[in-house]
Amino acid sequence: MSAASASGDPSAKHTKRRPRFVGWRFVLCALAAAVILAALVRAFLFDVFYIPSDSMQPLLEPGDRILVSRTAYDTEQIQRGDVVVFDGRGSLAPLHSGRPAVADAAVTVGRWLGLAGSDTVYVKRVLGVAGDHVSCCSDGDPRITVNGTPVDESYVYPGDTPSDSAFDVVVPDGRLWLLGDHRSVSADSRSLLGAPGGGLISTERVIGRAERILWPLERGTSIDRLSLGAEWNTEK
Known part of the structure; x- marks a missing residue:
């Protein structure tokens, strides 16, 4: 037995424990790097969103997690028929939630982990882009028309009508007309008729x-x- 061991030299014990500490430090650094990388990917390339409602049935069911491309429209235009995720603050959602900051943070973490939906982020289908004249339910015709042509909406939830409310809009530049596929339960562009932005x-x-x-x-x-x-x- 060495003199250092016999005397209970604390430096010897510290030397023995160092590899374990270094190992944990490596694991923690690797986890931090993975979190940072995931955050960068989700902030700039792809994100994952939780579907909390049935407004996009039958395509999307409550509890689905969907992959969303953040770069999809960097090189091309939004098209009719696209399913888009958007920030509804100032339109479908209030600019401020009214919740305490801690509650907002918890909701954000839950959404980021794919465990909860957001009350400010929505997913809908594009029915009208800039320049389109979109209307429904006029002159006894129950179909939605875009620029005078009826839209084939076989994707709409079975049993739903194209719309339970009439509308007639011309989409200006920089704007979209968006509807949910489950029309009877969807809060979408129709919900804001008469409000600022129409x-x-x-x-x-x-x-x-x-x-x-x-x-x-x-x-x-x-x-x-x-x-x-x-x-x-x-x-x-």
Whole structure:
């Protein structure tokens, strides 16, 4: 037995424990790097959103997690038929939640982890882009028309009518007309008729395009881009 061991030299014990401490430090640094990388990816490339409601059935079910491309519209235009995620503050949601800051932080963490939805972020389908004349339910015709042409909406929730309220709008530059697929329960552009902005959502509020259902695994599938009259000429 060495003199250092026999005397209970604390420096010897410290030397023995150092590798374990270094190992934990490495693990913590690796975890921190992974979190930072994930945050950067989700902030600039792709994000994951939790679906809290049934407003986009049958395409999206409550509890689904969807992958959203934040760069989808960096090189192309938003098209009719796209399913987009957008910040609804100032339109479908109040600018301020009214909750304490701690509660807001908890909601943000839950949304980031994919465990909860957001009360300011929405997912809807684009029915009208800049220059489009979108209307419904006039002259006894129950269909939605874009620039005078009826839209084939076989994707709408079975049994729903195209809209339970009439509307007739022309979409200005920088705005979108958005509807949920489950029309009878969806709060969308129709909910803001008569309000400032008239239900037209700013393109600057669009976070990205929904690309795929990630969870549950048995529902995992890509979210197709529907071509809703991409060939139609817009009215001037």
